[in-house]
Amino acid sequence: MDFEKTILCIGAGYVGGPTMAMIAAKCPHYKLVVVDVDKEKIRAWNSDNLPIYEPGLDELVRETRNKNLFFSPEIEKGIRESEIIFVSVNTPTKTFGQGAGKAADLQYWEKTAREILASSTTSKIVVEKSTLPVRTASAMERILNENSKNIHFEVVSNPEFLAEGTAIRDLEFPDRVLVGSRETPEGIKARKEIVEIYANWVPREKIVESSVWSSELSKLVANAFLAQRISSINSISALCEKTEADIDEVAYAIGMDSRIGPKFLKASVGFGGSCFKKDILNLVYICESYGLEKVARYWESVVEINEWQESRFIQNMLRNMFNTVAGKRIALFGFAFKANTGDTRESPAIYIAHGLLEEHAKVVITDPKALGNAKKNLSTFEDRVSFEQDPYRAAEGAHAIAVLTEWDLYKGLDYERILKTMVQPAFIFDGRNILDHQKLFNMGYNVIAIGKAPLKHF
Known part of the structure; x- marks a missing residue:
């Protein structure tokens, strides 16, 4: 079968695998290839025992795998043959040097950018899917476009807003899809190409277009706001225990206020996951780097309350x-x-x-x-x-x-x-x-x- 375009995703983790599976299911006219340096992970994606558990994912992969969705360890070949590359590599919190414990560790991301440049023979759109600090696209553009190959790369930001446990539903029926780019003719053209992918199943009014900087920052801020609500209700849970108020009754009462709403008001032992703490500390570090100390301390307190x-x-x-x-x-x-x-x-x-x-x-x-x-x-x-x-x-x-x-x-x-x-x-x-x-x-x-x-x- 001849496909309209070939889309590559570098990184076969919690974001890359499910996202490409959904695009494959909704866009049978596209060829989706997912690559990863971890050959065992790729073998698992090609087996009946997927490397991650997510309700509905098994069925989605079985429906599309080896039809228009392919999992491969051949990264260089995948880069060479694709027109659009989604980058979904790990960006953990840095554990060494400047910004240790707060800043994002971008070594895997930079290695991937250089690998894209080394293996490319034609111009491409590179899509930031990993959660990255604001203005990372600028660094990626410099690495990719300072080349002697006479090829050009447009970097587009398309952050994921998935919640583990409901990722497949979130992909199929998203609250919004955010796509950011440079506000240049070339940048807007690239942005429209990414918008067209999602428009195969997402209503146009739910696809938000913005500058690349707003898109990058929106992901960090969204997670910070969600975590803030959890820490807020958890702080009140301690007061409830002292006063014999009931936190569920309090949460229900304030959640009925349409300005507040009921979501993320469930008191608990604390939040976890790969994103909330990492993204808040990244936001804290960015604020500190711009001299916004009071802003940094405010957001850092969200993590402190959780701990x-x-x-x-x-x-x-x-x-x-x-x-x-x-x-x-x-x-x-x-x-x-x-x-x-x-x-x-x-x-x-x-x-x-x-x-x-x-x-x-x-x-x-x-x-x-x-x-x-x-x-x-x-x-x-x-x-x-x-x-x-x-x-x-x-x-x-x-x-x-x-x-x-x-x-x-x-x-x-x-x-x-x-x-x-x-x-x-x-x-x-x-x-x-x-x-x-x-x-x-x-x-x-x-x-x-x-x-x-x-x-x-x-």
């Missing part, structure tokens, strides 16, 4: 369990940073597990999708932590259960059966406020939730 909430959860466990968990079996229900994903990056469960292990607790972890990643995250404690797929077995002999991921599975468990196998008095610490606390208390549990008065039998 405080995680620490507070451990302190609540210790205080309620007679000030010691040493030698006690604690079952952690959930390790993924959120439900419907196996991703554990920056998961609050990592911090909670570390804190309990430092207190010499015997920690057992159960999660329907994240045990593999949990084992990697806690590899230094492998002799002191165990992993159990079955939550009933995880809770056997436990002094306490801590719910750390909002999997629907945990709402429907037989907690009377579980109680009979636990050490008494038995505790449940609901870090996601998903269980029926009064019902559990009536069964005989001591229940400590986020932002609510504790329900205890002593």
Whole structure:
């Protein structure tokens, strides 16, 4: 089959793979190729056991793979044969040198830019899909266009706004698609080409065009605002526990205000994932670099509140369990940073597990999708932590259960059966406020939730 155009994506991770699968499904007239330096990851994408879990992704890949969607380790060939290149490589927080702990580490991104230049024989549109600091496009343009090949590259920003666990739905029915470019005739022409891809299924009114700088900054700011709401409601959850107000009632009341709205007002043990903390700290570093110290401190406090909430959860466990968990079996229900994903990056469960292990607790972890990643995250404690797929077995002999991921599975468990196998008095610490606390208390549990008065039998 002859395709209208060939689109390459460099990076076969949480963003690149699903995004290209959706474009392939909606645009059978385009050829989509996904490449990655990790050959094992490419093999997984070509197998029945995909490297990431996302509801609906298996079906989407099966529908398009080897028809107009291809996964390949041949990066140079992919670059050479494509007209449009999406760059979706990792941009972690820098761990060394200037900006360590805050700035984005752009070494993989720059290596990719130089690889694109080295392998290209024709002009191309390069699309920033990775989350990058504002004005990164300018640096990429300089690397790509200072060449002696007589070829030209237009750099377009098209940040992703996916939420893990709902990524396929977010791709098919996005709130908006943002495409930014230089406001030059060549830049606008390139921007329109990217807009035309999404216009195959996204209503035009939901496709937002902007300058490249506004597009780059919008991604960081969007994540900062979402995380800010979580930290805001979590800060109030601490006040609720002191005043015997109920955080769910407070969140519901303020969420009914149309100016505020109900989303991202669910109090919890804290936010996680690969984006929120990384993007906020990147924003903090950018503000600092422009001398905007008060702005930087404001946004940094969002991360500080999140870390405080995680620490507070451990302190609540210790205080309620007679000030010691040493030698006690604690079952952690959930390790993924959120439900419907196996991703554990920056998961609050990592911090909670570390804190309990430092207190010499015997920690057992159960999660329907994240045990593999949990084992990697806690590899230094492998002799002191165990992993159990079955939550009933995880809770056997436990002094306490801590719910750390909002999997629907945990709402429907037989907690009377579980109680009979636990050490008494038995505790449940609901870090996601998903269980029926009064019902559990009536069964005989001591229940400590986020932002609510504790329900205890002593």
